Amino acid sequence: MGRLAKAESRYDALMRLALERGFFQPSSEIYGDAPAGFWDYGPLGAALKRRFIELWRRELVRRDGMLEIDGAQVLSRSVFVASGHLESFVDPIARCGRCKAIYRVDKLIEEKTGIHVPERASLEEMERIVREHDVRCQRCGGELTEFSHFNMMFRLGIGVGGGEAYLRPETCQSIFIDFPRLYRTMRRKLPIGIAQVGKSFRNEISPRQGLLRMREFYQAEIEVFFNPNRVNDLPRARPLMGYKLRLQPEGREEPMMITCREAIDRGLVSSELVAYYLALIQQFYEKAGIPLERIRLRQLGEDEKAFYAVEAWDLEVETSLGWVELVACNNRGAHDLGGHQRVSGQEMVVMDGDEKVLPHVFELSLGIDRSLYCILENALDERGGKPVLRLRPQLAPIQAAVLPLLSREPLTTKAKEIYEMLRMDFDVEYDESGSIGRRYVRQDEVGTPYCITIDHQTIEDGTVTIRERDTMTQIRVKSEQLPQILREMLT
RNA sequence: GCGGCCGUAGUCUAGUCUGGUAGGACGCCAGCCUGCCACGCUGGUGGUCCCGGGUUCAAAUCCCGGCGGCCGCACCA
Numbered sequence: 001m002g003r004l005a006k007a008e009s010r011y012d013a014l015m016r017l018a019l020e021r022g023f024f025q026p027s028s029e030i031y032g033d034a035p036a037g038f039w040d041y042g043p044l045g046a047a048l049k050r051r052f053i054e055l056w057r058r059e060l061v062r063r064d065g066m067l068e069i070d071g072a073q074v075l076s077r078s079v080f081v082a083s084g085h086l087e088s089f090v091d092p093i094a095r096c097g098r099c100k101a102i103y104r105v106d107k108l109i110e111e112k113t114g115i116h117v118p119e120r121a122s123l124e125e126m127e128r129i130v131r132e133h134d135v136r137c138q139r140c141g142g143e144l145t146e147f148s149h150f151n152m153m154f155r156l157g158i159g160v161g162g163g164e165a166y167l168r169p170e171t172c173q174s175i176f177i178d179f180p181r182l183y184r185t186m187r188r189k190l191p192i193g194i195a196q197v198g199k200s201f202r203n204e205i206s207p208r209q210g211l212l213r214m215r216e217f218y219q220a221e222i223e224v225f226f227n228p229n230r231v232n233d234l235p236r237a238r239p240l241m242g243y244k245l246r247l248q249p250e251g252r253e254e255p256m257m258i259t260c261r262e263a264i265d266r267g268l269v270s271s272e273l274v275a276y277y278l279a280l281i282q283q284f285y286e287k288a289g290i291p292l293e294r295i296r297l298r299q300l301g302e303d304e305k306a307f308y309a310v311e312a313w314d315l316e317v318e319t320s321l322g323w324v325e326l327v328a329c330n331n332r333g334a335h336d337l338g339g340h341q342r343v344s345g346q347e348m349v350v351m352d353g354d355e356k357v358l359p360h361v362f363e364l365s366l367g368i369d370r371s372l373y374c375i376l377e378n379a380l381d382e383r384g385g386k387p388v389l390r391l392r393p394q395l396a397p398i399q400a401a402v403l404p405l406l407s408r409e410p411l412t413t414k415a416k417e418i419y420e421m422l423r424m425d426f427d428v429e430y431d432e433s434g435s436i437g438r439r440y441v442r443q444d445e446v447g448t449p450y451c452i453t454i455d456h457q458t459i460e461d462g463t464v465t466i467r468e469r470d471t472m473t474q475i476r477v478k479s480e481q482l483p484q485i486l487r488e489m490l491t
Numbered sequence: 492g493c494g495g496c497c498g499u500a501g502u503c504u505a506g507u508c509u510g511g512u513a514g515g516a517c518g519c520c521a522g523c524c525u526g527c528c529a530c531g532c533u534g535g536u537g538g539u540c541c542c543g544g545g546u547u548c549a550a551a552u553c554c555c556g557g558c559g560g561c562c563g564c565a566c567c568a
Contacts, residue, residue, distance in 0.1 A: 012561095020501065020518085026559085031542090036559070091566075095492090102492045104565065152566080170568080205492070205566070212568095219568060306567090314568095328568060367568030386529065405526065433520090437528035444528090455526070465527085472528070 010320040014377050015210060017387055021446050023048065023376070024211065037207025037215035039369070044446055047397035047427060048372060049218070052288065053197055055394060056220050056366070059284045064236070066193030066222060067186055071174025073199055074156060077164045079173050082343035083336065088307040089169060090149040092126055105147065109135055123147045152202045167201035172363060175223045176336040179359075183225075183350055190352045190359060191226035191234065191273065197368070211369040212324060218368035225337075225359035226273055227352045232264075237276035245269075245278055248298040255296040268299075270311050274331065274362060281315055281327055281364050288371070289392040290378055294318040297329070308335040317374045324374055328365040334358050379447060389447030390470055393490050398448040399427045400466075400486060403439050405455040407432040415454040418464065418479055426486055444469055450489065452482065 018024050022042030028034035041049060061068055080086040092105040105126045109115055113133045127147045129135070136143060154167040168174070175194045182194060197220045207213045241261040248255040249268045258268070260275035269275045278297055285295055300312040311331035316323040337348040337358055349358050379390045393399070402419040404411035412432055419430040429448070431439050436453065443451055451467040458464050458479065465474040466485070477485055 016502065029559095031558095034559075093492095200568080202567075208561080213566090214568095217568070221568090325568065365568060370568060384529075403527095408525090435525065435527090435529080435531090439529090440527080441529045451528095453527070467527080474527080 010377065010380070011209075013387065014373075014380055017380070017389075017445065018045070018210075018376070035215070037204055037213065039211060039214060044397040045372070048376075048391075048395060049368060051395045051397070052368065052372060052375070053220060055288060056197075056284065059287055060222060060280055060364070061193075061195045064193050064280065066195045067182065067188070068195045068197075069175065069178060069182070070198060071168075071171065071178065071196060073168055073201070074158070074165050075168050075173055075177075077166065078343055079177060079340075080153065080166055082339040083173055083176075084307060084339065085153060085166075085169055086151070089153060090151045092123060093148060093150045094126075094130070094144040095146040103144070105130070105144075109133075123149065150205075152204070154201045154203055169202050170200050170365065171196045171198045171219045171221045172223050172336075172365065175221070176340055176361075177344075179225065179337065180346055180348060190230075190350070190357070191224055193222050193224045195220070195222045197221075209321065211373040212321070214369060217370075220366040220368055222277075222364040222366075224273070224277060224362045224364075226362065227355070227357045228333075228360045229355070229357070230352070231271035231273045234272050234276060237272045240276055240279045241272070243279045243283070245275070245282060246292060246296050247278075248296050250299040250301050255298070270331065274311065274313075274329075277362060277364060278313060278315075278329060281329065281366075285315065285317065285326070285371075287392070288375055288395065289390075290317055290374065294378065296323070298323075306330060308332050310335075317378075319374055319377050324370055326367055326371050326374060328363070330363050330365065332361040332363055334360050336361055383444065386441050386445065388444040388469070391447035391449070393449040396447045396449050397427065398429050398443070398446060399490055400450040400452055401429045401431055401439070401443045401448050402452045403430075403436060403454070404432050405436055405453055410459055411454050411456070414458055418452065418454060418482065421479075422482060422486070425483060426490075440467065440472075450486070 021044060023045035024039050024041050026034060027038035027040045057068070060066065077086070080089075093102055094105045094108075095102050109126065109129055113129070113135065115129060115133075130144055153169050156165045156167060157163065158165045175196055179194070183192070186192075197218065199216060200219050201216050204213055204215050207215055237260075242259050244257045244259050245263060246255045247258050247263055247268060258266075260269070260272075260279055263269040264272060264275050269278065282292075282295060282297065286292055294317055296316050296318075297313045298316055300309070300314060305312045306328070309330040310333040313329040314325045315327035315329060316325050318324075337360075340346065341348040341358070349356050351357075352359075375391070375395065376389070381388045381390050400422070402415050402422065404415040415432070416430060419428060422428045429443075431442070433439070440451055447469070449469045451469075453465045453467060453474070455465065457476075462479050463476045464479045464482070465476050467474045
């Protein structure tokens, strides 16, 4: 229908803009064997990502006094024994011997025989059930073979011996395994937030939709370690208790606006601590330019939750492709520190006041690439048939363009002088080609919020105009004040 | 992985059925013009026709295989 066609073209329009103007592109694209699900950021995309992460640092890490670390991407097998990923981050599969179709064995058994196969069931057990009940290929009736677990982690061989290790499927495991030392050395008290930005890797069966589902992707994760007996004793949460969350608890069709305090009192959110971090993450996306009505915090049901989660909220943003999950807000309970304590033998218990406690964990696991897609798609607008990227100024890859009104002396020399004055402190671009209107349009397309224009009056009195992208209005300022004015306008 | 549709300059596309010199528009570059919002002028740059193999005197076109994209099934940040 019309709605769908419009939705597709919006995605297409953004992908085209991204390819043409250097936001992102398929990795290995010049080779025919380029695997799907890997993307390279171009100069503008890399800058946008950098600014997005900087906003995240400002609004979450620094605001809440968190620690930020940077862990290895390759982690030992034991890490994933303890985390449960080796066993639980898998799908049991089998292949039809005749037509090669691949099936989720547990789902196929349940569908054909009604037998619910427990997640822990071994492959041998599943194969036995398949033989006993003569479960066959749905398509051609062939016999099922090649029973195996498909683990979504990328397995590596380390060194000449090929020691077993894995690329991390989420960044947070290094936070958990580093926790004991961090806690001893960094002199903090519970609750303590530890953050990390970095790559994670998942061997998706079928990556698609550009940045939305990739095999190698960026996460910005925050793990808050807290005393489960003191989840409603968080002074820094108090100022936000009157803030309204756009909450969609389990079983509801539509999100509702409700204050943190009321959500806690009505039992929709389990604690002050959880409500507080839901509020922070919602505020963060508002500051990144997503309108509140396109944001929701949706509670996940039992069957939707990750294997480690005891309470789970997804921050989702509405796009032309539907609601996209950007942040998994999971109460992981004692799953992680408990698991690592058991497997490693390393004590994870800490003192909180005079109480000995194994901290629980609440996480804000944010998908960066997805977020950037949503921000870009949301910012994409049109004026006179040409794209305008209405990015928040603090996220714009190019912060200002310096343009002589005419490509003629002495305007060009003066404009280059001003460009030189700004280039070390700002991401600025100089452009004198074509007409001034054409250059404005070119900057609008990549979301440059301000264009500084040098005209004849500049030569007379040293003033320039600053043209604002969204309103196209201009103000005239002294050129020597530009650094200070830009700095103010860009925060 | 399966099914449907698709793959031609940076982008959009004509040509594919019916095999015979790959064409246009936009963009980009250079110059001209230009006192403020693309769509004035001139010239220029542009293509492994997704990749590999086959049929043929000759393949963008026909056949086979692969890769990738979009939409569905399943999973997720």
